Amino acid sequence: MLTSEPTTNCSELASQQAALRRIATLVARAAPPTEVFMAVAEEVGLVFPADATFIGRSDGESVTVVGCWSRRGRPTCFGKEIGLSGGNLTAAVVRTGRPARQASFADATDPYTEHVRPAGLKSGIGVPVTVAGRLWGLMVVLSRAEIPLGCEQPLADFTELLATAIANAEAATERLASRARVIASADEARSRLQRDLHDGAQQRLVSLALRLRATQAAVPPGLDELAADLGHVAAELTAALDELRQLASGIHPAILAHEGLGAALGALARRSAVPVELTVAVGDRLPEPVEVAAYYVVSEALTNAAKHAGATNIEIDAEADYGVLRVRISDNGIGGADMARGSGLLGLKDRVESLGGQIALRSKPGTGTYLSVELPFET
Secondary structure, eight states, rough: OOOOOOOOOTTTTTTHHHHHHHHHHHHHHOOOOOHHHHHHHHHHHHTTTTEEEEEEEEOOEEEEEEEEEESSOOOOOOOOOOESSSOOOOHHHHHSOOOEESSOOTTOSEEEEEHHHGGTTTTEEEEEEEEETTEEEEEEEEEEOOOOTOHHHHHHHHHHHHHHHHHHHHHHHHHHHHHHHHHHHHHHHHHHHHHIIIIIIIIIHHHHHHHHHHHTTOOTOOOOOHHHHHHHHHHHHHHHHHHHHHHHHHOOOOOHEEEEEEEHHHEEEEEEHHOEEEEOOOEEEOOHHHHHHHHHHHHHHHHHHHHHHOSSSSSEEEEEEEEEEEEEEEEOOHHHTTTOHHHHHHHHHHHHHEEEEEEEEOTTSOEEEEEEEEEOOOO
8 A cells, every 4th residue: 555645735736647547557458347446546545635535426315435545554435335415525516516625524424424533534525426427426535634725626627537437447337237137137047947847848758758667567478579669768768858857957057056066066077078176165155146157167168178178187176265266177188278269168258257257268289278267256
């Protein structure tokens, strides 16, 4: 954390361009929106005479802190909700859509003030953040001293320059949410199809196979050829039932829903055409979208290793701790896998990123393939 003393003159803003370049770099590499918001809050705090800053996203009824910074260490206000009742600074900015100043927090009533008072913060200014012509939220600068007069407009100007980065980060959030909804809808459809197959076609085939076996057993002596034909039909029906069960499991594995990720990965390893060394340290059940994503990552990797890589050994390691599930898969095949050329891998990338996760592929020709995935989850 940077600890330089705040600038004392708001007209001395030569560092703005450097700050803008740093933010632009984050946006260009598609950094997560939270990372962009936190970086924006820090850059504003270092450019202006601030001891703390925060960015608030407004829904018209309250403000949620989506990015924050403190000169004295890690801020704890992230995610806090600030009401818009009373005469507080945030309410004034959101109601009017114009910059506002609060010379003292002594009489303020909003919940955020209860957080800033113990930190010794005494004054603040806030400016609106406008995206696509609409009020998106606000930027607030807080200080342990009186903020010099005239800072509102420079802060508003600087925040306006940052609005593009904020808009891009917001758009990224909406895209991820949209992708997550599409994937969740597809998963639910697969799960429903799996249940329908199990409760409908599979049960009817089981009943029919049992009736065939009973009919075969009741064939009178001397009709051996008929009994053999019935036995053959029953065997074919049983084989078709097994194939249907495998198909249903691939659509949405029942073992994943009933027994969890560890058991489901174990089933995949046992069915794999290539020997698998599996290590799982997951513990309790994880959120369903996370388990499903991890399952399909492993399933796709095993399929690719068997069909395309010519691998003779696969190592899979899955562990969950501190709110992140990590899955690492490596094989000793021919390598050369490419995320851009494989629709299956690209689909996995979409699934993983829709959950706020990351996926990485290393597969140089002749060196095997290494696939790693990190999926965050709430504990």
